[in-house]
Amino acid sequence: MRIEFWGQEFKANLFIGIPGAFIIAIMSSMFGFGGGPFMVPLMTVFMRLPMYVVVGSSLLAIFFNTLMGTARHYGFGNFDLIFFLIMFPAAIIGGFIGPRIAKRLSPVAVKRVAVLGLLILALRLLGVF
Amino acid sequence: MKKFVSIFTIFLVMTLFTVSVYAQKATEQKQAEAKPIEQKTEEAQKETVTIQIDKTQLSGGGKITITGKAPAGKDVYIEIYSERKVRAARLDSDPDPKTGKRPYIFYMTDDMPAYYRLIVPEKYKSVLDDAKAKGRKWSVSEVIKNTGADAVYGYPAKIKIERYQTTLWASIIGSRGEKLEPMDEKENKKRSMQLLKAKFRSVGNVFSSNLKIEQDGTFKAEIELPSNAAPGKYHIIAKVGKDIKSESVAVENFVTFPNVYLSNAGRTVNLFFPFILTAAITTFGVIMGAGGGFILNPILVMLGLPHTVVAGSVMPTVLFSQASGIYNYSKIKFISWKLGITLGIAMAAGGFIGPKLTELITLEQYKFLFGWVLIILAALMLWQTTPGYLEKNKKEQAILKEFKKRAEEAAKKKQQGGN
Numbered sequence: 001m002r003i004e005f006w007g008q009e010f011k012a013n014l015f016i017g018i019p020g021a022f023i024i025a026i027m028s029s030m031f032g033f034g035g036g037p038f039m040v041p042l043m044t045v046f047m048r049l050p051m052y053v054v055v056g057s058s059l060l061a062i063f064f065n066t067l068m069g070t071a072r073h074y075g076f077g078n079f080d081l082i083f084f085l086i087m088f089p090a091a092i093i094g095g096f097i098g099p100r101i102a103k104r105l106s107p108v109a110v111k112r113v114a115v116l117g118l119l120i121l122a123l124r125l126l127g128v129f
Numbered sequence: 130m131k132k133f134v135s136i137f138t139i140f141l142v143m144t145l146f147t148v149s150v151y152a153q154k155a156t157e158q159k160q161a162e163a164k165p166i167e168q169k170t171e172e173a174q175k176e177t178v179t180i181q182i183d184k185t186q187l188s189g190g191g192k193i194t195i196t197g198k199a200p201a202g203k204d205v206y207i208e209i210y211s212e213r214k215v216r217a218a219r220l221d222s223d224p225d226p227k228t229g230k231r232p233y234i235f236y237m238t239d240d241m242p243a244y245y246r247l248i249v250p251e252k253y254k255s256v257l258d259d260a261k262a263k264g265r266k267w268s269v270s271e272v273i274k275n276t277g278a279d280a281v282y283g284y285p286a287k288i289k290i291e292r293y294q295t296t297l298w299a300s301i302i303g304s305r306g307e308k309l310e311p312m313d314e315k316e317n318k319k320r321s322m323q324l325l326k327a328k329f330r331s332v333g334n335v336f337s338s339n340l341k342i343e344q345d346g347t348f349k350a351e352i353e354l355p356s357n358a359a360p361g362k363y364h365i366i367a368k369v370g371k372d373i374k375s376e377s378v379a380v381e382n383f384v385t386f387p388n389v390y391l392s393n394a395g396r397t398v399n400l401f402f403p404f405i406l407t408a409a410i411t412t413f414g415v416i417m418g419a420g421g422g423f424i425l426n427p428i429l430v431m432l433g434l435p436h437t438v439v440a441g442s443v444m445p446t447v448l449f450s451q452a453s454g455i456y457n458y459s460k461i462k463f464i465s466w467k468l469g470i471t472l473g474i475a476m477a478a479g480g481f482i483g484p485k486l487t488e489l490i491t492l493e494q495y496k497f498l499f500g501w502v503l504i505i506l507a508a509l510m511l512w513q514t515t516p517g518y519l520e521k522n523k524k525e526q527a528i529l530k531e532f533k534k535r536a537e538e539a540a541k542k543k544q545q546g547g548n
Binding site for chain 1: 216239389390391392393394400403404406407408409410411413414415416417418419420422423424426427428431438439440442443444446447448449450451452454455458463464467468469470471472473474475476477480481482485486487488495497498499500501502503506507510511513514519522525526528529533536
């Protein structure tokens, strides 16, 4: 598929993009996390699109998934209103404070700490310790 | 930005208000309903069972002492269940021992008590210990059989269980499958035991052996309702056999602000705990650039909330921030609608199937798969800290900034021109 973005033309490989987006969406809605960290590498590395095309468009694609996933979870009765009302404002507060702190930190160091944290969490989930 | 801050503030205030009003109302209602419960103090006769409890009201859980008298020399069992109900579900994919065929039948009930406990006589403690030693492979039916509780296992056996014949195709199109005929009493009982395990997981969450029986038939048991127990009435019955049982007595548990009961999760939580946890984790999630769900969901699941409710309630929390992000990008025309919508349709299809799978998988499978997702994510992030990537990313970010600047200027110009 050819797309135009700010006067430049790009070719988007949908043979990779559509199955990739589909699988990421299944995982994302199944576990209830955002698909961003997987969608951005899919679009930049595997579809070879530049970052400036990807940032907005990937968000739009993920929004479709969040909307559908939310509706389906609601339909299956897995949505707890009070739990949601507690977490929703907290998530928005996090979204406000986060970028302000991030400015003062080295992104590489943060990522390395995050990798360590994620690995510990993963091993706990897998029951290693 | 200012507008956004004010909208957010209004929203925050409204949310907190709603939550607190709800919690307050619930408490008032319960207090109004509370009535003293008549305790049966009739003289113990032969073949009858009497039961007394030391209190009829609890606040945020607590210890109850149950005493009573049963015919001498007989085993007494005590069943406790909450009036609050939750959902329990289980996909039966165990191969049939005779044919080796996997049935793929999905059992589901909305009538599982949020709290259930069967107290068996103290002498069966070893049976419970054996079951505990088996780890995940323990079975409710085996414990019931070995403690001689088959005749007294009552309340959950009668809950209404629906079952669906699931197929691979039904899962793909996101349906529960074809609804099957209701089960007979015996089958319902058997399946209820499996659902008990699916819901409460561990031996100690279903059984207790804290019940002393004296030679003359008097008995005494202690049970501790956890602080996260559901509000409402808890019915307590002592049983000797199927028909030889005491009257049902009830103790009522109250949950007061800032504790709130999550009706779908079947648990009471302190309002501030998930709030602070979510705020802290999303902050970190934003800093590391991966969103909070990756860390928040496993932690909530490990804390004992059902994975279905966690996935279903965390997912909508990002709707608002995503929508505002899209709005901001679209204002400066920084979205390729064609690309976004094309991939979006594929993602919507995925989002249709995913929640169905959440319901089908067990907690163990959820943890296993999530563990691997996190390992992949960690690998991705590690790769993003390699020098090669960083250099490329620096260039990309510079171009991104440049383009964004141009886009913002163009949007501004247009706006001024429009005015």
